[in-house]
Amino acid sequence: MPADTPLKVRILDTIRDVPAAQWDALVADGAPPFVRHAWLSAMEESGSATEDTGWAPHHLTLWRGRKLVAAAPAYLKFHSMGEYIYDFGWANAAAQLGVEYYPKLLVGGPLSPATVPRFLTAPGEDAALLRRALLQAAVETAQAQDCSGVHVLYPTDEEADFLEEAGLARRITLQFHWKNPGYQRYDDYLARFDSKRRNQLKRERAAAATQGIQLRTVRGADLTQEHAQRAYTFYTSTCERHAWGQVQLTPGFFERVFRDLPDTVEMVEAVKDGKVIAGAFNLATPERLYGRYWGCTEEHPFLHFNVCLYHSVDDCIRSGRKVFEPGAGGEHKVSRGFEPTAVHSAHLIFDKRLDKAVRSFLRMEHARLAPAVEEAERICGLKPWASNPAPGSTGT
Template sequence: MPTDTPLRLRILDAVTDVPAADWDALAGPDAPPFARHAWLAAMEESGSATEETGWAPHHLTIWRGPKLVAAAPAYRKFHSMGEYIYDFGWADAAARLGVEYYPKLIVGGPLSPATVPRMLIAQGEDIPALRKALLIAAVESAQEAGCSSVHILYPTDEEADFLEEQGLARRVTLQFQWKNPGYASYDDYLSRFDSKRRHQLKRERAAAATQGITLRTVRSAELTQAHAKRAFEFYEATCERHSWGRVQLTPDFFSRVFKAMPDSVEMVEAVREGRVIAGAFNLATKERLYGRYWGSIEEHPFLHFHVCLYHSVDDCIRAGRKVFEPGAGGEHKVSRGFEPTAVHSAHVIFDRRLDSAVRDYVRRERARLNMAVEEAEQISGLKPWPLPKIQTG
């Protein structure tokens, strides 16, 4: 198809309005699971991310003739749950100004706090031009749909640079991620800690054996619908156990993902006296592990750390994975070797008063990040600690 063929924008009400092969060709063969068509389709078709649940699909696609050349997953949002780039305070400020904050348009995936390419571009295309076309489409379609703002969540560093250059307010927040510089064994990893922290980790890691608990990871062909059912039950139990918890995913979501993406799904199981008492639903690529949801039906000291952290760190070392992203929050991860890592978002709000206030807020927030990183260094016990300085200019 000649590159001078006019481009055409289509807003999709469902990701299934475009063939999976076309979408995944943009994402590429090594794309994180959250960028894949099957993940988004499972979210929508299971009833987990729909207009009724506050996630109205509004996917941006650009076509040259019959060929899909660019796409960005997007949703009109009617609340701020399930995004993990917290803007509840912005919504409160909007209310004080008399601005209707919802709906807003987010570019990103539902319930997936992971850095993922947000602007998918076909090979051989003009990347800056199509990124700009997607951004213009996001802003203009959001305004036409009565949205207050556009928020691009968890873009790559390169995309965040581009969005900042285009005038969006760039927000930098922290996640705690495990990094592998080339460990040969778990003991090799432990050697990076000072003696006090190393003793603590050995003691906590040894607890499972004294409790009669064994852990294993179930992958690929071993996964069954029984595992999918168990994953939902653990997820539901955790949501209901905490006051902030909210069940947003349906059993059908897990069923669909286990069927459609067995190459990407991993299930950590903790077994005691022949019964699975806890588990974690994770996603993986060759180089990265993504922790998503966990739960338990019994309480034991350090069980959460075993299921969600220690066992998977050991797995990552054996597999040679470079990064383990266990999800949002969790400062307790720092003392267990997870390093503060910058993640990004970009924002534009159509009310000038609120936009100005948000830009001032993100500047001040960003200036405080290096203090948070240095505080983490004080409690980490890692030696040497590679401080990831955050650009605050």
Template sequence: MLDPSIRVQVLDSITDIPAEQWDRLAGPEAPPFVRHAWLTAMEESGSAQRDTGWAPHHLTLWREDTLVAASPAYCKYHSMGEYIYDFAWAQAAARMGLEYYPKLVIGAPLSPATAPRFLVAPGENVREARHALMEAAIESAREEGCSSIHVIYPTQEEADFLEESGMARRMTLQFHWKNPGYSSYEDYLARFNSKRRNQLRRERGAAETQGITLRTVAGAELGPEHARRAHGFYAATCERYAWGQVQLTPDFFARIFRTMPEAMQMVEAVRGKRVIAGAFNVVTPQRLYGRYWGCFEEHPFLHFNVCLYHSVDECIRAGRKVFEPGAGGEHKVSRGFEPTPVHSTHLIFDANLNRAIRDFLRREREHLAPAVEEAERLAGLKPWPLTG
């Protein structure tokens, strides 16, 4: 039972919550995507607002003026930028004569990375706080006319809790590079057979023969020109593909480079005196998150060098344990990125649609284990540490 001294409040801007209180809940080890500065940049830059389909709808619990628990949440009017791919569910709803949008999404905009979704202050009853936040989500979602609630990329422990509470659970795959204790890039290559090692060396060596130099710009080195460049590469990639949609504004990049420089990184490919390609990454001491990349010139293996090989080498040098290059990308498997389950949970208010989606998720999950086995087979990584 919720402490009667605690009040529930749903807020339509992250700036209505003091940054120090929000970040105290998130804790010093939280991924940057749930920090106050990141969410502020999303909203204040115009990247995540009602007119872009992301209406802030943050769930908070207060004891007097002290924030004791919170969830970042948004009323969504489309499914872009979530990377959970429920477009077919929206189509099924339409065939049933139902409005799928708006829906309530608990998670961070445009950030397909696992991170805590229920931020609870130290000393508080975590289970009670989570129940209270979900009750607030259900009540406010119904008031807003939402069809459903979706918790995207929660931690596994949170997903277990939500499934036990009655939400439908979805597991999908990303491909993460994991560092079991490499001391050099050659250690990483040694886990492949000779044919694959030669392939990776040839691909990485292509940059030198093309006259391309790779460099990392990070922290205090980052300036406004890097923010402009990051948005330019991001927009160029979005505009190149039919599925692409530019959702982040230039001001978003300017804000996070200014307010969170310690967590920002740009990998740049330089040819002559010109930066021809780049990748925008987010970092912590233990993890690197690949976010967006783009190029202004096409060269063989440029994408692999900018987005994968250079950062793998730097993760080994820095002792980072995991490199998450983002959603999708089965091509990563043959380059040593391992299949890793990620989670989402779903509460559909319409009984018929709920039944259909749960049946779909059951069948989808039956195919997950074989998919993981096939990906591991294609990766062909030798067990570490190597023996013999």
């Protein structure tokens, strides 16, 4: 198809309206699974991300004739749950101004607080041109749907720069990621802490053995639908244990993901007396591990840290992965060497009064960010990495 063939915008109310092969041809090799057709389909087909749950699919696509050349997963949102870029205060401010905040158009993925490309473009195409066209389509369809605005969540740094230059308000928030500067073994990671912190981490990790708990990672061909059922059970147990918890994923979501994305799914399991008592459902690429959902049926000291952090840090070192993103939140992660990392979102509110108030809030929020990062870095307290630490440098 000639490059000068006019682009046509199509809005899809289900990911099934585009063949998986065409959609995935836009997804770069090694990209996180959260933008793959199978992941989005699992969300929709399982009833986890649908209009009934407040996530009405509204995917933006660009076509040259019959060829899909660009796309952006998008949803009409009727609440702010499951986004992890918190704008509940903005909704309250909108109500005070007499503005209907919902629906809003969200460009991003359901229940997936991970930085991934949001504007997918075909190889060989003018990516900048297609990004502009997708953004224009987002604004126009949001206005046509009487949305209050457009929100792009967890774009890449490059996309965030583009969106800011296009006039959207940029928001920077923090996650806490473990980063691998070249560790050869787990002791290299421990060597970067002072003696007090290092001994604390050793005690916490050793607790599993003294409790008779064994940890393992199940992946690839070893995964079964029984693991999918466990993942759902552990996920719901955590949601129901906390006042803020809300069960949004269905059993069918886990069944589909374990079946259709076996190359990216990993399950960390804690086994005691032959019984799996805790687990963490993770996703992986060759370079990154993404922590998603965890839960347990028994309570043991430091079980959460071992299942969700320490075991996977060791596994990342063994496999040579560069980054471990354990998800939103982070206070307990900081003292265990997870470093403050900026993540981005971009926002355009159509009501000028509310847009002005949001931009003012973001300026103040950004001013408070630098001291927060400094404090997190102080608590993290990692010493500079030496690629060949001296023998015995891990201390006692």
